[in-house]
Every structure is written in structure tokens, then in C-alpha cells.
Amino acid sequence: MPTYWTKTLIPTLRQVPAEAEVPSHQLMLRAGYLRKLSAGVYDYLPLGWRSLRKAMQIVREEMDAIGAAEVFLPAMQPIELWERTGRRIAYGQNLFVVKDRHGREHALGPTHEEVITELVSAYIESYKDLPKVLYQIQTKFRDEFRPRFGVLRSREFQMKDAYSFHLNLDGPPGSGSLSETYDAMHGAYCKIFQRCGIPYMVVEAESGPIGGSASHEFMCPSPTGEDVILQNDAGYAANVEKCETGKRTFDINAAPTGGLQEIYTPDCKSIDDLCAQWKEFAGGGKLKPENTLKTRVYEIRVYKRTGDDWAIWIAVVRGDREVNDGKVRHHIEQQYKHNIDVLRVEVAPISDERAQDLGIPLGFIGPHFVGSVTEPKLQARIWNIFDYEAANGGFWVTGGNRVNYHVRHYCMRREFGWNDHDGPITCDILNLIHHTQITDIRNAVEGDPAPEDRGGGTLKVTKGIEIGHIFKLGYKYTEALEVTVVNENNEPVKPMMGCYGIGVNRILASAIENEQGHDDNGIIWPRALAPFDVLLVPIKYDGQVKDVTDNLAAEMEAAGTDVLIDDRDERPGVKFKDADLIGVPLRVTIGEKGLSEGMVEVKSRNGRINEKVAPDSAAARIAQLLASL
RNA sequence: CGGGGUGUAGCUCAGCUUGGUAGAGCGCUUCGUUCGGGACGAAGAGGCCGCAGGUUCAAAUCCUGUCACCCCGACCA
Structure with missing residues (x-):
């Protein structure tokens, strides 16, 4: 049966609701796809739900095609599971927690690693049961501090999450390794986004707090995207958390620009304030952020078999750059990698209290902090890590290692105490004597050199919407939840996991958000995601026009085409405007004037098709045209 | 969570400074004329001015509190 406009619910809005900022949000509200119920929580109206279901179905088909099995899991999950994996703390405030009448707490799942791992632990006992790939498409919850951009960042959203379980990371084809499934997922994701008709790119990503070794994000390039992607011409693409830079020059022997001078800078802890007030502090002149050195202080906890230890690392970047926590963490972890005594290293920005206890004046720290420390125990524990760019000569302003200076x-x-006549110092000397290392620790920016082993060249910045993310998870959950299977030798072993997510709502938003997805008049859907394939617009739904419309609709529906009929008693202008707004790919206009010439008019929303067809052959022609979209 | 802003009709907003019975446009209802790109005329319906206190003869308007929403930041598989 075709759908009649007057029977369904399509509340189009002439004006843009004030709350909507980005095109996808504005248009989904205006075109009657969505209604906001409260911050970050939306009703999906008939059009919205139809489109969402189309996206879900594509995802479902491609998951099934690689042998994944669909399950349906609880949204409400015992908090104990989240405590066992440590994710109650890791997720923190972003985790929705509800209490039942007995006072027991439950998490509203933002993902389902815990639940799926618990499920698998109950039934998977032997290596013969592996690999196993399960997935679900469900509502997930995140208590976002700040929901925004409509369905791009909401508190309730639809996710496809797939989880896989394996005996091995790698292996020959057909061995069921994690890498094999990971690659299959990678392929399935490409197919999904291709079928959805949205532009996408695959970028390397940090696996983040979820843990694991390898990870890729699928991004839809869009100016409204919240994620920053860097890429070179040779096909290297990574998100800003992950992106490495190529060689950048530095000069540790550069001569000073003048004698070291203390400047009194009361209560001035940020680079911005420092630059803004520099004139009065320094008695004239201007200071730019790129002439400052920014320091961030990390505390490292080292857990050893022979007793725990700690250290302080001071990361130094140019004042206008951002320290990349992940790069700092990796670099520091590398330092302990070959020490078999070390069980685990924790790297975190130092807390205010701890800094105070140790006498570290946060906000006024410079890279030469160690020189101002008299306490030998602390002195020996201080390390510096410079970004390449910060290890150069030139005019530098930095912290005075004393409050307010x-x-x-x-x-x-x-x-570091070297005189002119001492001869050049080297990186080895810096490392051995001064506990100071030079490497890449800041976020990459536009124009940075790309890594040589990834094709070199220059990095360019693009913004993107994260629509999919695949991880090799490793043992994080099977270990925390104590899952074991037996191997060929009847020995208990932990299976390793992969997890693979797709933000289904974001598929819709991305389709609209990108350039081909909308114009001034409304949405332009790719056919795969459109709520209907064809919109029939009878100029006046009556008499012969009505008959032709109904016959055409019946014929097309019989052929499996989704048809919407605008049977409203509205003026043609209103119908055309709404047709453009809701973005159905093909519009067929049936009017007395056309029929008198034996024609109906077929137009595509993207403007490429505009032809007149005889009513009798219209259904066949439309089917042809649809196939070409 | 810090900073800023807004809550008045289904939507977009005016009115608030200077207290005196609630406004416009769009949308909605009825009638008429219109009818291939958001028609025109006439007549209507619709709001405890977010909520709770307070000041006052009188509060949308002033004061206090509270809630919600939006923006920037911080945060974010």
C-alpha cells in the first residue's frame, strides 16, 4: 500500500526552530523527521523512523553477510558488571545509572561489551566454538554533559555494536583469527557506507580508554564534524589523537637571544593571559603564543614486582600547540618497556593537590624546573620531554618555576648549564645527564610533515563525523570477567575480542550534512536512505488525476517501490516546497494540464532528471530511473 | 562543571528599561474567491507570560529562589 500524506504524520515547519544549528538538525526538524522531547532526546516521526530503519537494514544485511549473528540485549545492565571491568569509573559521569526499588543500581548501557562477554562466558567453552561474532542494533545511552547538533550528539541513540571472540590475533586464512574478522568488518563497513550513499574515509585511530591494539574510524567528511582528521596525498589518514608527524627540525645548541630575565606576572597562569597582559608585565613589547613554551606536568606511577615507584614528567610544547596526552603516555610507557620488573605504568596529568605537596607551582613551570628543585629525591625523579618544535632556538618566554614569575x-x-666554550651537546647527553628527550608529543596541525614511512608530504586537515569505529580489543573484557575456553590441549585460555560500532543515527545526519545531502530547499537523500523512493504529487487529488495517481502508486508498490502520495488539499506551491524539503529522490507530478497532453512529469530531487512520461509507461520508466540513482 | 544567554500561542519573535485587563507574522478553524513553486479577502479559535515565593491597590514587566533550554569552554568508545 502506498502511504498517504494525510494519513501519516509529516509536520513540516516553515521556519527554522531556534535551537537547531547544523543543517542536518534544522532540516530533520523542519521536514518533520524528528521532534525533540528533551535535551538530546528525540522522537522519530514516520519519515525519520523509515529512514532510520533503512539504514539499520543495510547494516543488518552486511553484518549477516559476514556471518555475524544478531542478538537483542538488555539496555538495563547490572552495575556490578561495569564495576568488574573498571568502566564504571572510566565512563564516569557519562554513564547513566538508575536505581531500582531495592536500591540496586543499573547502568543504561552506552555499549554492550560487558553484557556480551558475560553471555559468551556462559555458553562458549571450547576453542571449537570460536570464532564467534554477535551483533545488536539497539538504543544506547550516554549522559552527555552537553548534547548538541541534533542526533549527532544525543543522550539516546541507535548503535550497531558487533563483538567477536577469537583464540588468536593472527593466523592463516580461515583460521578464525581476530585480524581476519577485523578485516571482514572493515570490508563490511565499506560496503555499508557505500550502499548508504554517503562519502566516507577510513582513518587510523587511537583505541582510547576502551583499550586494545589496532583501531580504525570511519569518517564522513563534513565541516560540521567534531573530529579532526589529518591526511597526506599518499593515502595516510589519521585522527588528531593518533596522527604522527614526520621529521621536524630542532636545534638544541642554538644561542640565547639575551640574558635570562624574570618577569613578575601575578596570577597569570595561562598563555592567553600572559600574552594579553605582556605589555604591562614586561614594560612594553608584544608577546605571541608561538614565542612561549607551554609545560604540562604528568605524574607517573610505576607498578613493579619489587615495589612501586613514581616519577614526574614535564612535557614541553610551543605555546600555541596542544600536548597530545596519548603520545606522551606512549613515549613514557616505552621507557619502561624492556624492564621486566615493571608490571604496569600509569601516566596522568598531575593533580593540583599532589603538585602542591611536591612544591610544583603549576601555571609557572618552565622546562628548567629541575634546576630549581633542591629536594634530591624529587630532583632525581624529574624528566623532561620536549616536542621537536620546542627544542629550537629563538626568543622564548616560559614559566619562571616560582609562583607569579x-x-x-x-x-x-x-x-641546562652549558657554556659557549663547552662545545655542542647531543641528544644522548640530554637524555643521560639531563633526563630530557625530544620527540613528537603534540597534536599534528595543518602543514606538518607527514610520516616518511607513510608517504611523506604535508598533512592537511579535514573535519569529519565519526560514523563507525572498529577495534581490536584484546583481553580487556575476557580478563576482567574471567572468561576462558579450553584449547586443543584441554588447557584453559582467554579468548580475545574485537568490537565494531556504527552510529546509525549519524548515518542519517551525515547523509544530510555533506554537500550533496541538502540545498537551500531541503534534504536530498541518497535513495538507499530516503523514507520513500517516490513522491507522487497530484496537483489536485480528484477525478482523472486521482485515478492516474492511484493506479501509478499501485503499480509501483506492486513492484516493491515505496510510494508516498501527497493527497493533501493544498496549493501546488505548498506541495512542491514540502516535496523539496523532505527530500524524496523522485517526484512525479500529475496534473490535468499534463494529462491533457498524455504526460506526467518525473523529476529527481538532485536535479539530474526531469522528463515527461506517458502515464501507462511511467511505472516502468520510474523503476529504471530509480535503479540509476 | 565554569562563563554567557533565553523561557510570552504549534513555530519565529515583539512587549519588560518606565508595573495598569496579552501582541505580530507564520500555522490552525469556517466561508468565499483562487489553484503547476509556500495565494487573497472576511470571520474565528488558541497563552495561568517556565515554576514557586515576595514587593505592590495592581506584576509578563521589579526582587528572591528554582527548573528547563540554547551558545562558548572544559569533557567526550
Whole structure:
């Protein structure tokens, strides 16, 4: 049966609701796809739900095609599971927690690793049961601090999550390794986004707090995207958390620009404030952020078999750059990698209280902090890590290592105590004597050199919407929840996991958000996601026009085409405007004028098709045209 | 959670400074004329001015509190 406009619910809005900022949000509200119930919580109206279901179905088909089995899991999950995996704390405030009448707490699942792992632990006992790939498409919950951009960042959303379980990371084809499934998922994701007709790119990603070794994000390039992607011309693409830079030059022997001078800078802890007030502090002149050195202090906890230890690392980048926590963490972890005594290393920005206890004046720290420390126990534990860019000569302003003071004419070589006649220092000397290392620790920016082994060249910045993410998870959940299977030798072993998510609502938003997805008049759907394939617009739904419309609709529906009939008693202008707004790919206009010439008019929303067809052959022609979209 | 802003009709907003019985446009209802790109005329319906206190003869308007929403930041598989 075709759908009649007057029977369904399509509340189009002439004006843009004030709350909507990005095109997808504005248009989904205006075109009657969505209604906001409260912050970050939306009703999907008939059009919205139809489109969402189309996206879900594509995802479902491609998951099934690679042998994944669909399940349906609880949204309400015992909090105990989340405590056992440590994710109650890791998720923190973003986790929705509800209490039942007995006072027991439950998490409203933002993902289902815990639940699926528990499920698998109950039934999977032997290596012969592996690999196993399960997935679900369900509502997930996140207590976002700040929901925004409509369905792009909401508190309730539809996710496809797939989880796989394996004996091995790698292996020959057909061995059921994690890598094999990971690659199959990678392929399935490409097919899904292709079928949905949305532009996408695959970028390398940090696996983040979820843990694991390898990870890719699927991004839809869009100016409204919240994620920053860097890429070179040779096909290297990574998100900003992951993106490495190629070689950048540095000069640790550069001469100072003047004698080190203390400047009194009361209560001035940020680079922005420092630059803004520099004139009064320094008695004239201007200071730009790129002439400052920013320091961030990390505390490292080292858990060893022979007793725990700790250290302080000071990360130094140019004042206008951002320290990349992940790069700092990786670099520090590398330092302990070959020490078999070390069980685990924790790297975290130092807390205010801890800094106070140790006498570290946060906000006024410079890279030469160690020189101002008199306590030998602390002194021996301090390490520096410079970004390449920060290890250069030139005019530098940085912290004075004393509350309310900064210094100017900072010079690395001199501040480490080397005189002009001492000859050049080397990286080895810096490392051995000064506990100081130089590497890439800041977020990559537009124009940085790309890594040489990834094709080199220059990095360019693109913004994107994250629509999919695949991880090799490893043992995080099977270990925490104590899952074992027996191997060929009847020995208990932990299976390893992969997890693979797709934000289904974001598929819709991305389709609209990208350039081909909308114009000034409304949405332009790719056929695969459109709520209907064809919109029939009878100029006046009456008499011969009505008969032709109904016959055409019946014929097309019989052939499996989704048809919407605008049977409203509205003026043609209103119908055409609404047709453009809701974005159905093909519009067929049936009017007395056309019929008198024996024609109906077929137009595509994307503007490529505009032809007149005899009513009798219209259904066949439309089917043809649809196939070409 | 810090900073800023807004809550008045289904939607977009005015009115608030200077207290005196609630407004416009769009949408909705009825009638008429229209009818291939958001028609025109006439007549209507619709709001405890977010909520709770307070000041006052009188509060949408002033004060206090509270809630919700939006923006920037921080945060974010």
C-alpha cells in the first residue's frame, strides 16, 4: 500500500526552530523527521523512523553477510558488571545509572561489551566454538554533559555494536583469527557506507580508554564534524589523537637571544593571559603564543614486582600547540618497556593537590624546573620531554618555576648549564645527564610533515563525523570477567575480542550534512536512505488525476517501490516546497494540464532528471530511473 | 562543571528599561474567491507570560529562589 500524506504524520515547519544549528538538525526538524522531547532526546516521526530503519537494514544485511549473528540485549545492565571491568569509573559521569526499588543500581548501557562477554562466558567453552561474532542494533545511552547538533550528539541513540571472540590475533586464512574478522568488518563497513550513499574515509585511530591494539574510524567528511582528521596525498589518514608527524627540525645548541630575565606576572597562569597582559608585565613589547613554551606536568606511577615507584614528567610544547596526552603516555610507557620488573605504568596529568605537596607551582613551570628543585629525591625523579618544535632556538618566554614569575630569553642549552666554550651537546647527553628527550608529543596541525614511512608530504586537515569505529580489543573484557575456553590441549585460555560500532543515527545526519545531502530547499537523500523512493504529487487529488495517481502508486508498490502520495488539499506551491524539503529522490507530478497532453512529469530531487512520461509507461520508466540513482 | 544567554500561542519573535485587563507574522478553524513553486479577502479559535515565593491597590514587566533550554569552554568508545 502506498502511504498517504494525510494519513501519516509529516509536520513540516516553515521556519527554522531556534535551537537547531547544523543543517542536518534544522532540516530533520523542519521536514518533520524528528521532534525533540528533551535535551538530546528525540522522537522519530514516520519519515525519520523509515529512514532510520533503512539504514539499520543495510547494516543488518552486511553484518549477516559476514556471518555475524544478531542478538537483542538488555539496555538495563547490572552495575556490578561495569564495576568488574573498571568502566564504571572510566565512563564516569557519562554513564547513566538508575536505581531500582531495592536500591540496586543499573547502568543504561552506552555499549554492550560487558553484557556480551558475560553471555559468551556462559555458553562458549571450547576453542571449537570460536570464532564467534554477535551483533545488536539497539538504543544506547550516554549522559552527555552537553548534547548538541541534533542526533549527532544525543543522550539516546541507535548503535550497531558487533563483538567477536577469537583464540588468536593472527593466523592463516580461515583460521578464525581476530585480524581476519577485523578485516571482514572493515570490508563490511565499506560496503555499508557505500550502499548508504554517503562519502566516507577510513582513518587510523587511537583505541582510547576502551583499550586494545589496532583501531580504525570511519569518517564522513563534513565541516560540521567534531573530529579532526589529518591526511597526506599518499593515502595516510589519521585522527588528531593518533596522527604522527614526520621529521621536524630542532636545534638544541642554538644561542640565547639575551640574558635570562624574570618577569613578575601575578596570577597569570595561562598563555592567553600572559600574552594579553605582556605589555604591562614586561614594560612594553608584544608577546605571541608561538614565542612561549607551554609545560604540562604528568605524574607517573610505576607498578613493579619489587615495589612501586613514581616519577614526574614535564612535557614541553610551543605555546600555541596542544600536548597530545596519548603520545606522551606512549613515549613514557616505552621507557619502561624492556624492564621486566615493571608490571604496569600509569601516566596522568598531575593533580593540583599532589603538585602542591611536591612544591610544583603549576601555571609557572618552565622546562628548567629541575634546576630549581633542591629536594634530591624529587630532583632525581624529574624528566623532561620536549616536542621537536620546542627544542629550537629563538626568543622564548616560559614559566619562571616560582609562583607569579615567568622568564624571557629562555635557552635550553644555557639553562641546562652549558657554556659557549663547552662545545655542542647531543641528544644522548640530554637524555643521560639531563633526563630530557625530544620527540613528537603534540597534536599534528595543518602543514606538518607527514610520516616518511607513510608517504611523506604535508598533512592537511579535514573535519569529519565519526560514523563507525572498529577495534581490536584484546583481553580487556575476557580478563576482567574471567572468561576462558579450553584449547586443543584441554588447557584453559582467554579468548580475545574485537568490537565494531556504527552510529546509525549519524548515518542519517551525515547523509544530510555533506554537500550533496541538502540545498537551500531541503534534504536530498541518497535513495538507499530516503523514507520513500517516490513522491507522487497530484496537483489536485480528484477525478482523472486521482485515478492516474492511484493506479501509478499501485503499480509501483506492486513492484516493491515505496510510494508516498501527497493527497493533501493544498496549493501546488505548498506541495512542491514540502516535496523539496523532505527530500524524496523522485517526484512525479500529475496534473490535468499534463494529462491533457498524455504526460506526467518525473523529476529527481538532485536535479539530474526531469522528463515527461506517458502515464501507462511511467511505472516502468520510474523503476529504471530509480535503479540509476 | 565554569562563563554567557533565553523561557510570552504549534513555530519565529515583539512587549519588560518606565508595573495598569496579552501582541505580530507564520500555522490552525469556517466561508468565499483562487489553484503547476509556500495565494487573497472576511470571520474565528488558541497563552495561568517556565515554576514557586515576595514587593505592590495592581506584576509578563521589579526582587528572591528554582527548573528547563540554547551558545562558548572544559569533557567526550
